[in-house]
Amino acid sequence: MGIMNDTFEVAKGIYWVGVIDWNLRDFHGYATPKGGTYNAYLIIDEKITLIDTVKAEFAPEMIEKIRRIVNPSKIDHVICNHVEMDHSSGLPAIMELAKGAKLFCTKRGKAGLDEHYESGGCGNWDFEMVDTGYELDIGSRTLMFIETPMLHWPDSMHTYLKDDHILFSNDAFGQHLATSVRFEDEVECGAIEDAAIYYANILLPFGSKVLKYADKIAELGLEFDMIAPSHGVIWRKDPMRVVDAYVKWAKGETVPKVLVIYDTMWNSTEIMAKEIVEGISEGGAEAKLFHLRKNDWSMLLRELMSSPVIAVGSPTMHSTMFFTISGFLTYLKGLRPKGKGAVAFGSFGWGGGAVKHVEEMMVSAGLEIIEPGLQVKYRPYEADLKECRELGVRLAELALERSE
Structure with a gap:
């Protein structure tokens, strides 16, 4: 097994010099119960090349790993695949040591780095702006850059090591997963589900870009022996598995399944939710x-990817929906899931409002209202329960139709 050590060699002359964040539990609102990694890769050739850096607080650890392989001052090239701070905020520390290094990024990447790090010395860095097809000779090997705008920032790009067929894919194909092994095939049960959760919470809005990217790598005739992302473990056993999975998720392929998502105050909405579930079955x-x-919520989004229909239930509080429902639908609005049918349900006391506001937020999140909202006053009685079950049956029929 490839147990992590300070000079872990991914392939001959290619080293993982990243860090493991065992205690990461939240990534800008996305729950990460398994922790995470920030991956950086060092290639030793005639021109010593560092691909990506790490989050600033972990930069000393990355630099110490590099020192055990080579003096950081001898780094000739630094590649910044993505400006987001979990990958780039270690740049000032490494550029301070590798004063003669040339920094490679996209045009938008340079603009972003200028904004983030001008006061950190960015104005003195030696930039080389690249686009798709630009090749960099580092000695016995050649790197090629591929722009990947909106996977998942405008500046994003991938770096392809042509001779070894290794794709350094930055945020694409990653997972939030802390582990002492570096390869996906060494992880118990693999990491495809972790990759799916990552996709659902990070890349879901960019399905059309994913499909264009798949077309681009086919057009370029690229072959992958490894895919080395900037989070999680490296794909080396049939690495196209994760590319194929991305294409499937991007196309919005579903199964006959309905999610019933709710919150409740005095159990009336919960009773309705359980009756709807009975009807779906x-x-x-x-x-x-x-x-x-x-x-x-983050794990729930994984289920949403493969579900063509959802039902969202809320009690009425202060003439509107319950606060957790509002928060979830706001989260959903940012991810903009496509092709999902939806229905609202809920309960109220002396005055309603929840169902109407749930429907409004559903529409703003890009969901299609497929049934009129269902609501009950105070608590559901037998006639109400019958309506809930009948609604569930209709939702099941719609899920079956949409998954054909």
Whole structure:
């Protein structure tokens, strides 16, 4: 097994010099219960090349790993695939040591680095701006750059080591996963599910860009023996598996499944949710029930990717929806899932409002309202429960139709 050490060699002359963040539990609102990594890669050739850096607080650890291989001052090239701070905020520290290094990034990458790090010495860095097809000879090997705008920032690019067929893919194909092994095939049960959770919470809005990228790598005739992302583990056993999975997720392929997502105050909305689930099962589709204060939103998004239909239930509070429902739908709005049918349901006391506001937020999140909202006053009685079950049956039928 490839147990992590301070000079881990990914392939001959190519070293992982990243760091493991065992205690990472939140990545700008996306839950990361398994921790994470910030990966950087050092290539030893005639021109010593560092691909990406790490989050600033971990820069000393990265630099110490590099020192055990080569004096950082001898680095000739630094490649910045992406400006986001978890990959670039270690740049000032490494550029201070590698004063003669040339820094390679896209045109938009330079603009972003100028904005972030001018006061950190960025104005003195030796930039080389690149685009798709630009090749860099580092001695016995050649690197090629591929622009990947909006996967997931405008500046993003990938670096392809032509001779070894290794793709350094930055945020694409990553996972938030802290582990002492560096290869995906060494992870118990693999990492494809972690990659799916990552995709659902980071790349879901960019499906059309993913498909264009897949076309581009086919057009360029690229072959991958490894895909080395900037988070998580490296894909080396049939690495096209994760590319194929991205294409599947980008196309929005679904199965006959309905998510029932809700919160409740005095159990009326919960009773409705459970009856809807019963109806979905009767209708022949799979049902998944999620209480928003008892389930993590980030994991829920993985289920949403493969579900063509969702039902969202809320009690009325202060004439509007419950705050957790509002928060979840706001989160969903940012991810803009496509091709999802939706229905709202809920309960109220002396005055309604929740169902109407849920429907409005659903529409703003790009969901299609497929059934009129269902609401009950105070608590559901037998006639209400019957309506809930019947709604569930109809949702199952719609899920079956949409997954054909």
